[in-house]
Amino acid sequence: MNGVVVLALSDLSSGQSGVVVDVVGGFGMRRRVEAMGIRPGKSVTKVSGMFMRGPVVVRVDNMEVAIGWGMARRIMVKVVR
C-alpha cells in the first residue's frame, strides 16, 4: 500500500526513515529536542530501539541522538510507504 502515515518516533522500526512533522510537548521539551537538531522538516532515521520501552536512537544529519522513550513517543514523523 502506498501512502503517507504519521507515526511517533518510538513506533518506527529500525532502519526506517521519516520527516519530523511535529514535536508534541511543552516549550521546554521542544527547545531541548530542537537544540539537538531534531525539528520539523528534518529527516531522521531510526538506528535502534531498546527492549521494554528503552531509549530510541535516531540519526539526524551526521549524528546519532538517543531519546528517552517517553519523549520519542511525542515526536511525530511522516513516513512514506
Place this chain on the structure above:
Amino acid sequence: MGYGEENHGEGGAVRRVVAKAVPWSRRRSPSEEKKMVLLMGNPNVGKSAVFSRLSGVHVIASNYPGTTVGYTEGYMKLGDEKVKVIDVPGAYTLEPTCKAEEVAVEMMTKGDLVINVVDATNLERNLYLTTQLIEAGVPVVVALNIWDETKHKGIAIDVRKLEEMLGIPVVPTVAVTGEGMARLVHRLGEARSVGTQRRTSSQRWAEVGRIVENVQLIRHRHHTVLDRLAEASIAPVSGMPIALGVLFGCFQLVRFLGEGLIEYVIDPLFNALYLPLMTRLSGLLGAEPVLHKILIGELIKGEIDWSQSMGALTTGLYVPFGMVLPYVFSFYLVLSLLEDFGYLPRLAVLFDTVMHRIGLHGYAIVPMLLGFGCNVPGILATRILESRRERFITATLISIGIPCAALQAMIFGLVGKRGVQWVVIVYLTLFVAWLSLGRILNLLVKGFSPALLMEIPPYRMVSLRLIAKKVSMRIRTFLYEAIPIVVFGVFVINILYIVKVFDVLASLSSPVVIHVLGLPKEAVVPIVLGFLRKDVALGFLSPLDLTPKQLVIGATVLAMFFPCIATFVVFIRELGWSSMLKAAGIMVIVSIGFGGLQNLILR
C-alpha cells in the same frame, strides 16, 4: 571544590549588563584583571582537546559557584600577554535547557573573546550556537574542529565562504593532533563583535540552513570499521553482550593494574622509605601511650602493620596512598579510555531501561561504575546528573549496593576461601538490595528526573596525551579530597576509640548483631569499625572462626551498612547533612534487613 581561584567577583553583575556588544578592548581597562578567553561549543566537539592544546600545565578544575557544574581553567600566551582560558561547559544553545547551559550563558557574558569550537562533521547543528554567539555581540573566532574526519565522511566545506557568510574568522583544526592550533591563536586578534539583530529560533535555523547549503557539499560516505562497531554496540541484541564483555574486561584490567602497582611500586616504597621513619617515631613515642595510639596505632606482633595498626600516620596514610590510590589510578585510566573513545553514552543507552526502573536515566550508570573503584569518586560523579532527586538516589545506592575495589578484594580473598558460591551469594544479595531499594526510592523520593536525551558521538581514536592529562587532573582532585579526610577521620576515630565511644556503640548494637544477624559477640566491634574501613573491618572478622554463612552475613552487612568515613564526608559535602542522615537511616535498615534475611534463608 573550592581550591581553585575564582575570578567571578562582584563586578560580574554589572559587567553582565554592559557586556552587550562592546568589543573586548573597551570592555575593561587593561590593568583591571586578566583577559579571559572562553572555549564554547556543543558537547563532544573536542573542546577539551582544544583547551589542552592552548593552556599550559597549570590547570584548575572548579565548580561554578552555587552549582554542581564543573569547568576547567588555565592560562595561555597571547602576544606578550598572559590570558586566562576557560573551558566552558558544553552547550547546544544559549537559550538554556539545562544547568550546564545556564552556566555557559552566564560565563559568556564575562568573557572577552570566545573561541567557538565547531564539529566540522556536524556543521548545521553546531552553527546554531555560532549564530547565537554572534548575535550576543561577543567577539568570536570559530575553530572548525575534527577537520580530519570530514574527508572520511565525504564532507567538503568551503572555509573561505563560511568565513564570509558568518563575518568572523574560521580556522580548520584537529585539536587531537594540534593541527591548525597555531593558526587559530594567530587569528584570535581578528575577532571582533559583529553584533547582528536578535532573531527567533526559526529565523536562526533558516539562516543556518542557508549557510550550510552554500558552504557544504556531502558526497558518498563509506562505512569505516569504527562505524560498524558503533552500530553493533548500540543494537540491543549485540550491544548487551558487548557491554558485559567490555565491563568485565575493564574490571579485570583495573584489578590487574591496581594489584601490580601495589605489589611492585607502592608497598616497596612504603617499606623501604617510610617504615624506618615510623619505626623510629614509634620508639620515640613509646612513653606516650595516648599519642602513640593516635599517631602510630597498635603494634601488631611488635611491628607496624600498615593496614591494621590504625594510626593516623600509619594506616591513615597507607589507606589512601597504598590501598585506594592504585585502584583509583587504574580505574580512572580505564574509564578515561572508555570516555574518550566514546563508549560511555552507548552504555548509558543500553542501561537506560534498567535505570529507568529505579528512577534514574541511563547516564547514572557512570557514577555507579565509578563507585566500584572507590565510592568517593562515584558520589562526586553524581554531579553529572541534573536533578537533586537523581543525585540522592544514585549516591544512596552507591553507598549501599556498590562495594569498592578494596572491599571486593577482601570479599574475594576471605569469603572466596570458603567457596565461590558464597561470594556469589554476597554479590547477589547486594544486587537485589540495590535494585529493590532503587525501586522503592523511585516511589518515595519526590522531585523529577528529566528524560534521557543525548547525543551519541561516533567512536574516535583516543589521544594518549589527553588521557594522561585527564587522569593526572582526576588523581590530583582525588588526593586533595580524600587524603585529608581519611587522615583526619582515622585521627578522630582513634580519639573516639580511646574515650570508649565504640564500646558504647558496640554494647548498644550487640543484641541486633547477635540475635538478628546471628553473629558472635566478638563480631560487633569489627562491624562498628566498618565505618572507618570496610575492607579492614572484614579482615578483623577472619580470625573469629565464623561459619561460611556468618562470614557471608558479615561481609554483606559491612558492604551495605554505613559508608566508610571518606564516603560519608563526601556524601555530606555533596548532598548535605539531612540527605546524609536520611541515607544513613536507610542504610542501617537495609543492611539489618538483608543480613537478617540471609540469616533466615541460608543454612
